[in-house]
Amino acid sequence: MTPSPAAKPAATGPVAVQADRGAGTVQTLLDGLRDADPALVLVFGARGDDLAGLSRGLREGLGPDCTIAGCSSAGEIGPAGYASDSIVAIGFPAAGFRAGAVVLDNLAGLPVSDWMAALRRLHESFAPDPRRSLFGLLLVDGIAGQEDALVATIDAALPSVPTLGGSAGDGLEFRRTTLLAGDAVMTNAAIFLLVETDLAVSEVTFAHFSPTETRAVVTAAIPDKRRILELNAEPAAAEYARIVGVPVDRLTPTEFARHPLLLRMGKRHHVRAISAVTEDRGLSLMSAIDTGTVLTVGRAGDLTQGFAEALESLPRPPLMVLGFDCILRRLALERAGLVQAMSDLFTRYRVAGFNTYGEQHSGMHVNQTFVGLAFMPAQDAAASPVGETGNPDAA
Known part of the structure; x- marks a missing residue:
């Protein structure tokens, strides 16, 4: 009698780790990420050359097969909610995720044809599995001012790939933002990540x-x-x-x-x-x-209730929500005395990410909006396609 094939282990959600900036940052992040064996790690919070040092330390601990990307921020969202002057790393386990990356440089020159060619090459070489969820993530220089043209280019080059992202921040200075791809730190550039997963994925958008x-x-x-x-x-x-x-x-x-x-x-x-x-x-x-x-x-309007309702409308409780949250929303929450209330919601729904200088969604660059991706267990062997939940004014 031929034995039945072993059931494939259920894919697990991304893992978020937060660390204070300092000598022990890399070790703290590795301690939280290593068991996940991540195929992709996103790093938010550090600035300038600090990003390169973090990347080198993470690569030594996680190995060369792990894709590492990140950017400076205007604030972080970690396991306990809003944070500042910290480092948040999010690991996407190799057991359920696959990722590829391309740098889109020279934003000031707007080399649209070159960007389109690079995006199409990435998609072709990635060879997506139609049985799995596929999406794009975009991290972009938040000072260069070219997000509108960039997201339109991505939408035209890869119309079948839903793409979300955030513009890198610089606290409230608005002077210089930095991005990380591998060990390279850069400005005047964007990083596009093509990600595939066994999990069901749903977009979450909210504007108040x-x-x-x-x-x-x-x-x-x-x-x-x-x-x-x-x-x-x-x-x-x-x-x-x-x-x-x-x-x-x-x-x-x-x-x-x-x-x-x-x-x-x-x-x-x-x-x-x-x-x-x-x-x-x-x-x-x-x-x-x-x-x-x-x-x-x-x-x-209301800063917290509508956000909670958007997350509660998800078809299943999320394993994690990757969030891109405009810094102006955070400032509004601070003025209203609702930072802790929002942090509690972030913790309840496992939201992790960063405060941005703008958000990318549905082929547009927007502001003062929360844009995210909720990762949920798939109901069957084939993961659900990327869907959307949220309020209608959040585009």
Whole structure:
């Protein structure tokens, strides 16, 4: 009698580990990651050359077959929720995951044809298994200002691959962000990861804003710098301050988070987040803008309940949720005194990731949004395709 083949072990979810920055960082991360035998490790939080040192230490402990990528952040999400000045590493076990990576460099030059060719080569060489879930992850320089063109390029080159991601951060400095691919640390670049898994995967999106009746027209802008010079034919900072009811000398990232500018596209509103008042009294944005654009002032709504509802609507409890959470959402939570409440939700639903300078989802670059991927046990041998849950205004 021929014995029945052994059942394939159930794939396990990603493992998140957090460590303080310092001499023992690498060892703490390795202690938490090694048993997972990861095929892919994402590292969030360190800056500059610190990323390269972390990568070398992790590679020595995990071996050359593990793909390592990461970026600097504006804050981290670890096993206990929100954190700052720490390192979060997420390991994707080789037993249930496979990953490939490509660097898309020279963002300033916009070599779109080269990017498309590199993405298609990666997809062809990866040879995805149609029985498994396939998705893309994007980490991108959050200062270079080319996310809109980049995500459109990825969507055009790999239209069948749902892709999410986040723009690297630099605390609240908005000066220089860094990315890690292997042992190479870089700026003015993006890292695209193609990932395949036996698990079911579902997108989770959430935005906590709604449009008001107040509108403004961009009457002068510098599109390639994402800068508004005039709103309603008035200096941009002064007019924005007037329509939101805040003195111009009190415009801070927290106020920008409370009063976002929204751009309507189809039936959805997308935040065109403000990062700073410029020296010429204009407004520096975190997404694309152009002269003639009509913007609507947004109103911040409930920051926690809707997020919990989005996660509760998942078909099964998640093993982990990889999260890209805009720094402006975190600032809004801090102002509302809800950081611990959100951290408790992150812990309950096993959310791990980082605070971004923008999020990528559905072929768009957006702001002030939570975008994530929930990993769940598959119901049968073939993992479910990537689905979506969340509120309709979070695109």
